[in-house]
Structures are given as C-alpha cells and as structure tokens.
Amino acid sequence: MHRFLFLMLGCFALAGCGQKATFVLLPDPDGTVGEITVTSGQNSHTLNQAHQAISIKGDPAQPGKLTTMPEPQIRALFGKAIAVQPLPPAKFLLYFEFDSVRPNAAATAQLELVLQAVTERASRDISINGHTDRTGPVEYNDQLALQRARQVKMMLEQRGIEPASISTTSHGMHNPLIPTASNVAEPRNRRVEVIVR
Amino acid sequence: MGYLRIVAGLLLLFSTFGGTALAADVGSVKNCQGQAVILRGTERLPAEPGNRLMVKDTLQTGKDGAMGIILRDDTVISMGPDSEMVLAEFLFHPKEQQIGMLARFLRGTFTYLSGMIAKLDPDSVKLETPVGMVAVRGTHLLIKVDQ
Secondary structure (H helix, E strand, O other): OHHHHHHHHHHHHHOOOOOEEEEEEEOOOOOOOOEEEEEEOOEEEEEOOOOEEEEEEOOOOOOOEEEEOOHHHHHHHHHHHHHOOOOOOEEEEEEEOOOOOOEOOOHHHHHHHHHHHHHHHOOOOEEEEEOOOOOOOHHHHHHHHHHHHHHHHHHHHHOOOOHHHEEEEEOOOOOOOOOOOOOOOOHHHOEEEEEEO | OHHHHHHHHHHHHHHHHHHHHHHOOOEEEEEEEOOEEEEEOOEEEEOOOOOEEOOOOEEEEOOOOEEEEEEOOOOEEEEOOOOEEEEEEEEEEHHHOEEEEEEEEEEEEEEEEOOHHHHHOHHHEEEEEOOEEEEEEOOEEEEEEEO
8 A cells, every 4th residue: 555655656756657658760861770768767778770669658667668660550650740740951052262252153053952942841941151261361251251141142032032031141261161271272161051941 | 125126137137138049049830730839938829830939939739730840950850739849948059069959748749850969969969758758869760648
C-alpha cells in the first residue's frame, strides 16, 4: 500500500503518468542516418538505424524497447505531420570580380536556380548575405558587401520576387569562406550567399 | 520605499526590453492547414505562412490542423493534428558562440530535422517530451506524444 502510494506520488511529481512518447529515427535528406539518444529517468537508449523506434511510458521504472517501425505504420501515425514538413532551406553562392558589385557571368544561371527554389517553396523568406575578400579597409568592405547584397536583391526583384520577402545583410570581410591572411585577394570570398526558406 | 519601487520598475522595464530584443524573429511559419494557432503571452494568433515566430511561442493545431516551421538556424519542425509544442529557448549567434535551443513537445505528432545549431554544438539542442528527452547527433526524427 505504501509502495503504491509512493509510486502514485512519483507519477504526479513527474507529470508523466499515463503519458507515452514514441521516437522514430529517419534518414537525413542526404540519405545518411544520424543518431539520437532518448533519456527517461535512469534509462537511456541510443537509436542509430533508419526507422528504429522506441516508445516510453510515463512510469520511469519501465525501460522502453527498441523496435523497427514499418513504413506503413510511419505513414499512418505521422503522415499528416510529414506532409507539411517544409523543404529544408536552399543555399546558393554568387561570385564577384575584384572590387565589383556586379556578379560574374555564372550568376545568371544561379539566379534561375534561386527562382526555382523560391517557387518550389512558395518562399517569402529570402536572406541575402554579402561578403568580400580580405583586401582593403574594414569599413570599405562592409559597404562593398552590402552593395553586393543589394545588387542581388535588385536582380531578384527584377525577376518578380516581392521586395518584402527579401532581407539583406553585410558580413563585410569578417566571414570568409576560405580563411586567408589579410590583404589576400581570394575570389571565392567575394560572394553573396542567398538562402531561400 | 518609493525609490525601491522605481528601481524595481526600471529593472522590469529593462528585462522586458531585453527579452523582446532576444526573442524577436527566431523563425517563421512555412506551411499550415486547418486550425493552426500561435499562442504568444495572452494573444492567440491564427498561423499563416510567413508569420514570424518568437521565443516562448506555443504552437497549436486542432483536429484538422497541421503546421510546418523553419527556424533561423534552418531547423525544420512540423506538427500534425491535435498537437502542441513550445519554442522554449532559441539562441543563434554563431559568431558570439551563443547558440542553443529547447523545444518542448507536449502532445501530438511531430517531425524534426536538425539545423546549424545541431551541427555546431549538438549538446546545446534539447528536445523534451513529458516522459523523456532526446539528444541529437545531426538528424531527422519523428516524435509522438500521447496523453
């Protein structure tokens, strides 16, 4: 009797009694399988195989059991959540000539891919981040990177993207893709990153 | 006494402003269907694509509802019908090395696809349910919470 009472109190304290949680590991979009560790009270379980699953009840005295959830069951339980899972954000890089605010020739093709990603996602959230290489003064590069970002923004607007969907930032010379010593003219650092969410 | 009250008032003011500045725009609503709402303080906002999200927002779907969101670090979360979750904590300032998130999944069905925070510092990602919590190593998972 006392033991029962004690268990009851334990349940209330944890607010988990009668509750159950199920976890299923899926492959990442690139096909690799990550790892999760589910911890409940004293028990902890590691899942590292695709579709591996574990259910845990509110009572911490009961450890869960690892299973594999078949595809049809995954669809039955999670189909609606999976159907509205947004596509992961898409990222694009446009490159610039030395000290120029005009992107190079390859940028036109990249812009087409950006437009495709925007349409696919019905995106209203596009970030444009401007960068420079590490030649020249900090303040000058802050401005140059901003001008680059604004130029790309304008090019997207000309292609029909709503201005309100786009935000621009300048990283100046502070965030090089390829780390270099200062005053190195590294073409791969003269770029604008476009993120379509 | 009056002096103390002023100090307390000022502290409250600063903490409110500080909180707002940190909480602003941690992500946005991407997809929604049926009944889907954002609970923010005492406000109850119908969710629509493009809505900005804030720290401490509670997201809720009804019987026919579903919603998908993307956070600032590219974490993707979606929820099925009759579901509820809280964006309890979210920090993403990689340059200052201030990153971390805590999401509480209270009931319903969810998908989670990890973002930059999980890549940069997996230990700073916490996914909680009423009966157990998950540590992730950069990944994609499903969570179902039954009451």
